[in-house]
Amino acid sequence: MTVLIIGGSGLLGTELVRQAPSSDGSPAATYHSRPGDPARAAWHHLDLRAPLRLEQLLDAVVPTALINATSGGADWAVTAEGGVRLALAAAERGIRLVHVSSDAVFSGASRTHYDESCLPDPLTRSDTAGVFHLAGPDALSRHRQGELIARRDGLDPARLPSARRRDTGLPDGIDVRLDCRATQRRLTTRLRGARSFLSAADPA
Structure with a gap:
């Protein structure tokens, strides 16, 4: 291969x-x-x-x-x-x-849910790198994603430090989601969320 x-x-x-x-x-x-x-x-x-x-x-x-x-x-x-x-x-x-790609497509400044009709409004111009990102309905925090990766690799998720983004004061959206149902209707490939492809039981 x-x-x-x-x-x-x-x-x-x-x-x-x-x-x-x-x-x-x-x-x-x-x-x-x-x-x-x-x-x-x-x-x-x-x-x-x-x-x-x-x-x-x-x-x-x-x-x-x-x-x-x-x-x-x-x-x-x-x-x-x-x-x-x-x-x-x-x-x-x-x-x-x-x-x-990056998930930094939308700032989250004015709304939480976005769909394919929404124009990107990244905080920095370089964030347009995430234009093809498909978050789908399987939304989860980065800490939760880290826990899934740790479990998949046989590591202890409890060792991961946690914190709340809202406590950092960073000018970014706390909950930003992309509704990609229009894209899913046009694709023959099955889109899997993070919980699926990070699961040891997932066959694909």
Whole structure:
């Protein structure tokens, strides 16, 4: 199985590359400005604004799975259009795609529930990286998500420190949810919430 990590030289991508050898061998990974450690991955230059280069890369590497961990910040051509190109190219080749994005799409300043008709209103322009995030009805706090991950990995969830975001004074929404029913009606892929895919009993 060949895994291609898009954005392997970034913060998240670097950690994915670091952990990959413990699973199915060294992955392939992409970079835009500077490649990472050559001992950990086979590095390939990629600009998601260049569709032909993307297709050539996928045909050369022939990955079994793609992990999109890239972000162009406020550059819409990379952050949004690049992700669309990647998804279309993966679908055409039957490659499984895992798209990782920020959940910082909506500020939560004026409302709690959002749907696909709502325009993003992030606190910072770079937060538009989360435009493809599908929270769905399975809303949970980050602390609860940490507990699920700990249980899945056989760790003690009680050791996780907890606090209330409202006590920090940070200017951000405390409860922000995306109603993605319109998207779900158009997808053939089953969307799973965090409680499902972090459960050891989940077959997928």
